Amino acid sequence: MTKMFLISALLIGLIFFFSSCKTYYIPVDSFKQQFAGMDTSNMRQVTTQGPAGDRVKYETYPIDYIHAVDKSGNPVTILNSPSIEIRFTDTSNKKTVFYFDLIRYDGENITGRQSRFISAFKKTIPISSVKKIEVQDGKKNFRYIK
Numbered sequence: 001m002t003k004m005f006l007i008s009a010l011l012i013g014l015i016f017f018f019s020s021c022k023t024y025y026i027p028v029d030s031f032k033q034q035f036a037g038m039d040t041s042n043m044r045q046v047t048t049q050g051p052a053g054d055r056v057k058y059e060t061y062p063i064d065y066i067h068a069v070d071k072s073g074n075p076v077t078i079l080n081s082p083s084i085e086i087r088f089t090d091t092s093n094k095k096t097v098f099y100f101d102l103i104r105y106d107g108e109n110i111t112g113r114q115s116r117f118i119s120a121f122k123k124t125i126p127i128s129s130v131k132k133i134e135v136q137d138g139k140k141n142f143r144y145i146k
Contacts, residue, residue, distance in 0.1 A: 021137065021139060022070075022136060023071075023134050023135070023136045024068035024069065024070055024076055024078065024134070024135050024136065025069050025070075025071070025132070025133065025134055025135075026066070026067070026068045026086075026133040026134075026135055027133070028127070028133060030067060031105075031127075031133050032105075032107075034063065034066070035061070035063075035105040038061045038062075038063075038105065039106075040104075042061075042062060043060060043061060043062070044059065044060060044061075045058070046058065046059075046060055046082075046101070046144050047144065047145050047146075048082045048142050048143065048144060049142070049143055049144075050116070050141070050142055051140070051141035051142070055145065056116070060101040060102070061101075061104075063080050063101075064079070064080055065077045065079060065080060066078040066135060068135055080100065080101060081137065081142070081143065081144065082099065082101055082116075082142035082143065082144060083138050083139060083140045083143075084099070084100040084135060084136070084137055084138070085097055085098070085099060085100065085135070085136055085137075086098050086099075086100045086103065086112075086134070086135045087133070087134040087136075088110065088125060088130050088132075088133055089130070089131055089132040089133075089134070090125065090129040090130055090131060091129055091131050092129075096112075096123060097114060098110075098112025098113060098114060099112065099113060099114075099116060100135065102116075105127070107127075108127060109124050109127065110124065110125050110127055110130075111124040116142065
């Protein structure tokens with residue numbers, strides 16, 4: 001009886017997890033347009049609170065809404081938050097995941113952080129190698145505070 005309960009609870013949890021993390025797509029040209037004119041001169045300072053109550057201040061681009069499309073090609077607007085993750089797939093099908101508000105784009109390269117806790121996990125990829133961009137709310141307990 002207990003084993004059946006655990007299996008049922010696990011299945012319900014997996015269904016909830018996979019149904020709650022919807023993935024949206026940003027066409028590469030749309031990504032370039034959304035970051036057009038962004039550079040380090042127009043950053044804004046934000047404060048993020050993590051799940052343990054820790055607070056971190058950093059600078060990010062002033063992007064409040066992310067424009068994407070769903071799997072049917074319908075446009076969607078996503079409210080930017082520190083839990084938004086962006087996944088880049090290159091022409092070799094290698095995936096790189098960054099936090100959306102921690103990426104920088106200079107017109108040729110995307111540099112981002114793959115961890116909020118370890119700043120050494122920084123990576124740069126050329127936009128010319130990107131074939132697909134996906135974005136989703138990772139449902140991690142990070143939020144902006146005023």
